[in-house]
Amino acid sequence: MDATTRTAATDPVLYQPQPVETPAPTTALPSLSFHSIEGAIEARLPDGRRVWLYGPTAPAPTPAPAAEAPTTPSIPTWAKTCALLLVSASASLALAALALRLFAEAAATLAAALLLLAKVGFVLALIVAVVVRTVKRRPRGGTQTATATATATSGFLGKATATATATITNR
Numbered sequence: 001m002d003a004t005t006r007t008a009a010t011d012p013v014l015y016q017p018q019p020v021e022t023p024a025p026t027t028a029l030p031s032l033s034f035h036s037i038e039g040a041i042e043a044r045l046p047d048g049r050r051v052w053l054y055g056p057t058a059p060a061p062t063p064a065p066a067a068e069a070p071t072t073p074s075i076p077t078w079a080k081t082c083a084l085l086l087v088s089a090s091a092s093l094a095l096a097a098l099a100l101r102l103f104a105e106a107a108a109t110l111a112a113a114l115l116l117l118a119k120v121g122f123v124l125a126l127i128v129a130v131v132v133r134t135v136k137r138r139p140r141g142g143t144q145t146a147t148a149t150a151t152a153t154s155g156f157l158g159k160a161t162a163t164a165t166a167t168i169t170n171r
Helices: 077-101 102-137
Strands: 031-033 040-045 048-052 141-155 160-169
Touching: 077 102
Parallel strands: none
Antiparallel strands: 031 048, 040 048, 141 160
16 A cells, blocks of 8 residues: 555635624514513513513514415325224234244144144044943853862872862852
8 A cells, every 4th residue: 555645636725604694683672671660571580580571562463364274185084094004904914924934834843743643642542442342341240160170199109189169250
């Protein structure tokens, strides 16, 4: 980078504004006094002190005639309300579409998980139905008898025989 000093081709021009002449006021300003003056108007300053204003009497200004408002047809209130509601509704729909686009994959995963949960619930319901049906099909009432015989031998001539009988009654 070159570190030389550069100079302007012409000398800079300084702006020097000319004083603005203010016209002299055509009416005399009122005089301010802290003592009562006859014919003066009493006033209060912001700090609460009383002062008297005295000035030349001038006729009270007459109000300017009110300009007539242009007679353009105004927009009905219901139309303004509908316009505001449509803007709000369209913004809400745009945000909902953006959220749906962002969370669509998560919603698909959630749907798959819910479907799997429904399948597991269906299989469990079938198992419970089969178990209940099996329990209800057992025979009711009647008796069953079982007999068991055991023989034991000991040595050359030792022999023992035992018989047991069991009876079961179903209710």
